[in-house]
Amino acid sequence: MSVDAIVQTEFPEGYAVFFGAEGKVIMTPQSEEHSSTIRSMQIDTLALGRHAKVTSDVYIDFPADENSAPDLAILREDAQKQGKRYSFDDVLLISEVVSTSSARKDYDDCTAKYGRYSIPIYLIVDPYAQEVVVHSQPDGTGYIAAHTHRYGTGKLPIELADGRVFTVDLDELPRPESGSEAH
Structure with missing residues (x-):
């Protein structure tokens, strides 16, 4: 084109x-739930500092042309672009927000991919199930640990590999309005 x-x-x-x-x-x-969930997490990243390196829907280079534009990525403070993009080596946390059309990709494909490339923390935020799954301890084929946290259960602190803490406010994540698609 x-x-x-x-x-x-x-x-x-x-x-x-x-x-x-x-x-x-x-x-x-893109659903309203998808967009407002990303916005809610972006607001939560402000606690990392106004100039923290956080991206949304921005391509990150992975080997073998498996580039991704995650819904949210938190990068190392010293991350430098390699050409026009950041490298997967700079990523501390990736979060994908589930939509009805992406559930299998987010839960299965992305978990395997991000684990394969040793992304330290992978969050799956699912507005329809009203839960956040925190994957940690990448092992080359996925993640060793996965912990599920329900919406409405307070603040979820997540320690990043550089010692900073990203806190997701589970009480503030938007919930689908009744009548919205469920997966």
Whole structure:
């Protein structure tokens, strides 16, 4: 797809559009729950400092062209871009927010991938199940430890590999309105 074609294309409302290798256009639906959950976690990252290196939906380089644009990533304070992107080696925590179309990918594929690349902490935030799964201790095929925390159970402190603590406020994570899709 040419640049002119992209500029003139009207993409459907409610979708995030990403442009991949070889001209691929990737469209993923974004729900209000998805967006507001990411925003809630971004607010929680402010406790790490106004200038903490935190990204949302920004590509991170992984080997073998397995690049990812996680919903939220917390990077080492001394992280430096390699070219235009940060490397997976700079990542302390990745969080993916489950949507009805991404549940299998977030729970299975991403758990295996992020464990394979030794991402120290992988969070799965599931607004529909109203739980957060904290994966730690990557082992090359996934994670050794996984702990599930229910929404509405207070603050969840997560120690990062550099000694800082990222605290997710489980009481403030948005819940789907009744009638929203469930997975």
